[in-house]
Amino acid sequence: MGVNFINMATTGTVHQTKWWSGGKSPFNMEYGKLMMWYFLMSDAFTFGAFLISYGSIRFSQNFWPDPNVVFNAFPGAGHANLPLAFVSVMTFILIISSVTMVLAVHAGHKGDKQGVIKWMLWTIVGGLAFLGCQAWEWHHLITGEHAVLADGKLEMIGQTMTGNPWGNLVEDNAALTAALSNTSHETLVSLVQSHDHTHSAKELAAMSDAQLKGMVNLAEMHVREKGPVAFGGYFYGITGFHGFHVFSGVIINIIMLMMAQKDVFAKRGHYLMIEKAGLYWHFVDLVWVFVFLCFYLI
Amino acid sequence: MSNHYDPTKDISPSAAYPEVSFHHHTDDAEFKRRVKKTTILLSVVTIVELAIGLLIYNLHKGEVNRDFLILLFKGVVCILTLLKAYWIVSIFMHLGDEIKNMIMTIIVPLLLFVWFIFAFIYEGNSYKNLRNTYDLHFKETTTPVKYHKADKAEEKPAEKSGKE
Numbered sequence: 001m002g003v004n005f006i007n008m009a010t011t012g013t014v015h016q017t018k019w020w021s022g023g024k025s026p027f028n029m030e031y032g033k034l035m036m037w038y039f040l041m042s043d044a045f046t047f048g049a050f051l052i053s054y055g056s057i058r059f060s061q062n063f064w065p066d067p068n069v070v071f072n073a074f075p076g077a078g079h080a081n082l083p084l085a086f087v088s089v090m091t092f093i094l095i096i097s098s099v100t101m102v103l104a105v106h107a108g109h110k111g112d113k114q115g116v117i118k119w120m121l122w123t124i125v126g127g128l129a130f131l132g133c134q135a136w137e138w139h140h141l142i143t144g145e146h147a148v149l150a151d152g153k154l155e156m157i158g159q160t161m162t163g164n165p166w167g168n169l170v171e172d173n174a175a176l177t178a179a180l181s182n183t184s185h186e187t188l189v190s191l192v193q194s195h196d197h198t199h200s201a202k203e204l205a206a207m208s209d210a211q212l213k214g215m216v217n218l219a220e221m222h223v224r225e226k227g228p229v230a231f232g233g234y235f236y237g238i239t240g241f242h243g244f245h246v247f248s249g250v251i252i253n254i255i256m257l258m259m260a261q262k263d264v265f266a267k268r269g270h271y272l273m274i275e276k277a278g279l280y281w282h283f284v285d286l287v288w289v290f291v292f293l294c295f296y297l298i
Numbered sequence: 299m300s301n302h303y304d305p306t307k308d309i310s311p312s313a314a315y316p317e318v319s320f321h322h323h324t325d326d327a328e329f330k331r332r333v334k335k336t337t338i339l340l341s342v343v344t345i346v347e348l349a350i351g352l353l354i355y356n357l358h359k360g361e362v363n364r365d366f367l368i369l370l371f372k373g374v375v376c377i378l379t380l381l382k383a384y385w386i387v388s389i390f391m392h393l394g395d396e397i398k399n400m401i402m403t404i405i406v407p408l409l410l411f412v413w414f415i416f417a418f419i420y421e422g423n424s425y426k427n428l429r430n431t432y433d434l435h436f437k438e439t440t441t442p443v444k445y446h447k448a449d450k451a452e453e454k455p456a457e458k459s460g461k462e
Contacts, residue, residue, distance in 0.1 A: 017319060019397075019399060023317075024316075024317050024318070024319050025317040025318055025319070026399055027396070027397065027399050027400035027403070028318055028319050028320065028396065028397045028399075028400065029318065029396065029400055030315045030317060030318055031317075034400075037400075037404055041404055041407060041408065044408065048411055048414065049414075052411075052414055052415055052418045052419075053418070055415070055418065055419050055422065056418040056419055056421055056422030056425075057422060058422065059419050059422030059423045059426060060422040060423070060425040060426045060429070061426065061440065062426065062430070062436075062437065062440040062441045062442070063440050063441065063442050066355070066358050067351075068351065068352070068354070068355035068358070083351070083352065083355050084348055084351050084352060084355075088344070088348050091344055092341070092344070095337070095340050095341065095344065098386070098390055099333065099337050099390075101390075102333050102390050103333070106329055106333075168442050228440075270315075272315075278391075279391055282386055282387075282390045282391045283391070285386060285390075286383055286386045286387065286391075289379055289382050289383055289386065290379065290383070292347075292379075293347075293375060293376065293379040296351070297347055297350070297351045297354075297372075297375050297379075298354075298372040298375060298376070
């Protein structure tokens with residue numbers, strides 16, 4: 001582990017210091033900040049355990065959905081195929097909010113109250129924007145239904161904890177045609193609706209099964225088999241746990257903002273609380289770097 | 299008692315935190331330069347990761363089996379992610395500026411992850427191999443079609459020779 005030492009001159013003299021002789025912190029750090037570091041280390045193990053569990057389940061499967069197929073939607077872009085686009089927006093939001101947090105901490109070092117308030121506000125805006133993006137993505141995955149071939153019939157399912165519509169592509173057209181005759185009226189309506197926008201849901205519901213079957217364009221449907229069920233649990237579990245960290249980070253940041261506003265830190269003579277909140281916020285960004293890697297990139 | 303070590307004599311503790319022996323004084327210009335540099339590095343590496351992600355997507359689409367190439371690119375993305383993590387922890391969280399004692403108490407326990415990752419992924423892979431060997435239903439229902447095709451290509455000539 002290469003570690004930068006700035007202030008080499010200072011560090012040089014400190015090597016002579018008897019760090020363990022008492023009367024001072026052997027880690028040159030005040031208690032609260034040190035405990036924040038240890039909390040973050042334990043939290044890293046929690047996230048690490050979740051991600052490694054996901055990894056071992058993934059390695060135990062012959063097939064795992066390609067993230068570029070699962071995460072290809074963008075708000076307002078309809079059914080356009082835009083792999084990785086939305087998650088890159090989310091990633092940049094978190095990176096930028098991490099940078100504004102660094103600036104808030106730096107303003108705190110200088111005792112610059114207005115600077116702290118300004119940069120904390122931007123950090124909170126970034127956190128809320130990220131949460132909004134995540135809410136949209138979850139909503140889209142849960143409610144966006146896709147055609148799957150299961151038990152000899154077609155079904156329309158979303159990405160949930162119990163179902164995964166991202167299995168292998170079904171290339172056997174005979175099997176699909178056969179499955180169509182076992183498919184329920186409701187499913188036929190939503191199948192037609194997914195690619196034919198000339199009829200309203202009411203009109204389609206009133207049609208007979210035979211009419212609907214004639215309108216289903218199987219070639220355009222990209223019907224898949226059901227994928228591994230574990231995908232949903234891990235995705236919602238881990239991104240949800242991370243989202244919960246972002247949420248609590250936003251709450252902590254709002255409290256810090258209010259305390260700065262009310263001169264609590266100015267009276268204390270230091271803005272070290274901003275530094276501790278900052279550590280937590282950077283950790284949230286750090287975890288996202290790994291969530292981004294494990295769920296969206298590989 | 300004259301030999302007793304007095305921390306206040308060789309260092310000047312801050313009034314708010316007497317247990318902290320020295321503070322880091324980075325001037326504004328140096329700070330701005332570092333933050334700007336780190337932000338640009340993080341952004342550039344993220345863009346490179348996204349480009350590799352799209353490349354993997356296109357490699358998946360091809361008919362040819364490019365599993366090795368895909369695995370290679372995934373490895374590259376993993377290394378780039380570790381690099382990003384290093385910058386965030388070292389620069390943004392200022393761990394790189396702390397004294398060595400402190401850095402080690404954080405880094406050394408995290409080294410357990412090295413064993414942790416290899417052991418559990420090996421375990422998952424072993425479970426897959428066992429199921430593919432002893433649970434043919436699992437193998438047939440979950441193996442992607444492109445591999446089925448390869449199997450069929452091998453089977454067909456055998457069938458013909460049987461008829462002849």
